[in-house]
Amino acid sequence: MIKVENVTFRYDHSGEPALNRINMTIDKGEYIGIVGPNGCGKTTLVQHFNALLYPEDGRVSVDGMNTDDESCVEEIRRRVGMVFQNPDNQIVGMTVEEDIAFGPGNLELPSPEIRQRVDESLARVGLKNHAERQPYTLSGGEKRLVSIAGVLAMKPEYIIFDEPTSYLDPSGRDRILSLIEEINKQGIAIIHITHNMDEIVNAGRVVVMDEGRVVLTGSPKEVFGKVEQMKALKLDIPVVTDLAWRLKQRGEDIRTDILTIDEACLEILDRLKSPHAS
Amino acid sequence: MYNWGQYVPGNSIIHRLDPRIKILSVIVLSVFILKVGVNAGLLLSVFMMAVIFMSRLTFQRVITSLRPFIIFFILLFLLHVLFTAGTPIVRFSFCGLSITHEGLYRGLYITWQFMFLVTGASILTMTTVPSDLISGIEGILKPLRPLGVPxxxxxxxxxxxxxxxxxxxxxxxxxxxxxxxxxxxxxxxxxxxxxxxxxxxxxxxxxxxxxxxxxxxxxxxxRGYKRGPRTCLRNLRMSSADYIALVLMVAMMTGIQLMAL
Structure with missing residues (x-):
């Protein structure tokens, strides 16, 4: 469990806090989406989870280990993997397999075990035949897969994805999203930062941040159902939720906690068939 | 643009040699070519030809790798030809310079030495994956670790x-x-x-x-990086071919040294 207690953090000592008394817990195997406008502190928050940043006030612990404790940092970083926004800067190896071997190498694992983990991770992300390629020859989507494989090779319990679909075309996006879901099904907790609400309609929980605070939290249905509040924060909501909400605004008696096209389809069909439809 | 001595994938004996052996051989060969006379120089050049042959690199590729240095070679040659004292062959009356026997000889010899150096280095980089090259350098520096070299x-x-x-x-x-x-x-x-x-x-x-x-x-x-020890995907291990190459190099160099060629 990642436990965040009363965490405050400032980049600039006299400035506005980037994080303002944040409290949250993330359980093993959970899938949590974090959304919020640019500069609301999402990235700052998640960098506390693997001891890349330390709270100015309050505490963060991972499975009972405090991130302030120097002796635990290595194990915390193994348990909490992070896929950064720009994979270009995360890939440090000269070939794909060497990059994936970077993390396990830092754990000082023996070479045969590194080899095994590299092969496993490559297979998991579907890049088995690209082991010897050089990073600059990869497409954007492939680079992202390599950075995910590099994290998987650490055998983490939690993986943070910081806007994992930025710069990707639709097919690359789908590939990454289904991979994330697959990883979650294997019992690894996912912390998924995004601007695209459609990506996290299947998350177990959504956390909405604004100006360094958590302003809303709940299941996707609960959060996206609060359309006015989301709009006030200048955040998107899933397109179909917006559609339902607008229909309701026009006096149609329709549910507004609709998140997917399938749900919308059923609801609209239902309305069309029901006798009191106008 | 990024082409000189770039790795050429292959599976020849030279490709498979331990990078440490290759790096050390290039260093030793470079030192020797600069200090030995013409006879030993010829011997080393024949040896280099054999290495090129074994590496299955085409001669064309090796020649191409010399291309970026061509101006340097020409300059080196001209400087020696024109500024070495000795028996003149051709005299340029307008500038007082002359081409001498000695100059021609020295010019050719030194240019050849430098071409040998560049060829050696580019065969190394053309037959070695960059990451192996780096583990090779790391391996060679390893003995310095107790002295605090990171x-x-x-x-x-x-x-x-x-x-x-x-x-x-x-x-x-x-x-x-x-x-x-x-x-x-x-x-x-x-x-x-x-x-x-x-x-x-x-x-x-x-x-x-x-x-x-x-x-x-x-x-x-x-990703857990910290200064200090870490492990790698591949560990360098000497095979019998590496030992043979090592023995061959040592034998050849001692031979040249003893016979004072």
Whole structure:
């Protein structure tokens, strides 16, 4: 469990806090989406989870280990993997397999075990035949897969994805999203930062941040159902939720906690068939 | 642009040799070619030919790798030809210089030595994967570790540098295009204007490289990087071929030394 207690953090000592008394817990195997406008502190928050940043006030612990404790940092970083926004800067190896071997190498694992983990991770992300390629020859989507494989090779319990679909075309996006879901099904907790609400309609929980605070939290249905509040924060909501909400605004008696096209389809069909439809 | 001595995939004996052996051999050969006489020089050149043959690199490729240095070779040759004292063959009355027997001989010999050096280095890089090259360097530096030489960190630094070369070339291209789209012209105009344009490229590139470095450092830390010992995917291990190569090198060099060729 990642436990965040009363965490405050400032980049600039006299400035506005980037994080303002944040409290949250993330359980093993959970899938949590974090959304919020640019500069609301999402990235700052998640960098506390693997001891890349330390709270100015309050505490963060991972499975009972405090991130302030120097002796635990290595194990915390193994348990909490992070896929950064720009994979270009995360890939440090000269070939794909060497990059994936970077993390396990830092754990000082023996070479045969590194080899095994590299092969496993490559297979998991579907890049088995690209082991010897050089990073600059990869497409954007492939680079992202390599950075995910590099994290998987650490055998983490939690993986943070910081806007994992930025710069990707639709097919690359789908590939990454289904991979994330697959990883979650294997019992690894996912912390998924995004601007695209459609990506996290299947998350177990959504956390909405604004100006360094958590302003809303709940299941996707609960959060996206609060359309006015989301709009006030200048955040998107899933397109179909917006559609339902607008229909309701026009006096149609329709549910507004609709998140997917399938749900919308059923609801609209239902309305069309029901006798009191106008 | 990024072509000199680039790795040529292959599976020859030379490709498979331990990188430490290859690096040390190139160093030893380079030292020897500079200090030995013509006879031993010929012997070493024949040896180099044999290595090229065994590496299954085409001669054309090896010659191509000399191309960027051609001006340097010509200059080296001319300097020796024109400025060595001795028996003149041709005299240029207008400038008081002359081509001498000794000059011609020295010019040819020294140019040949330098061509040998470049060929040796490019065979090394053409038959060795960059990452093996780096583990080779790390392996050779290993004995210095007790003296406090951070060999692991040096290896990481080198591999990061190589890893980011294509990234930076791409970046330069991008920034150049962005400036061309806003009217900068890198091809036409006076020299001064051109230099000014190029300096206007430098600043954004330096800035972006700092940003990149910071992000990469954070990502490395996030992946558990710390200074000091770490392990690698592949460990260098000497095979029988490596020992044979080692013995061969030692024998040849002692032979040359003893016979004072």
């Amino acid at each position: 060999t692991h960190d040096i290896a990481i630094m080198l591999s990061l540098a190589l890893r980011f070369v294509p990234t930076f070339l791409g970046e330069i291209d991008r920034i150049k295009k962005a400036q061309m789209a806003r009217g900068a012209n890198f091809k036409k105009g006076k020299m001064i204007k051109k230099i000014k344009n190029i300096t206007s490229l430098a600043l954004p590139i330096v800035l972006s490289s700092f940003r990149r470095a910071e992000e990469t450092a954070t990502a490395m830390e996030g």
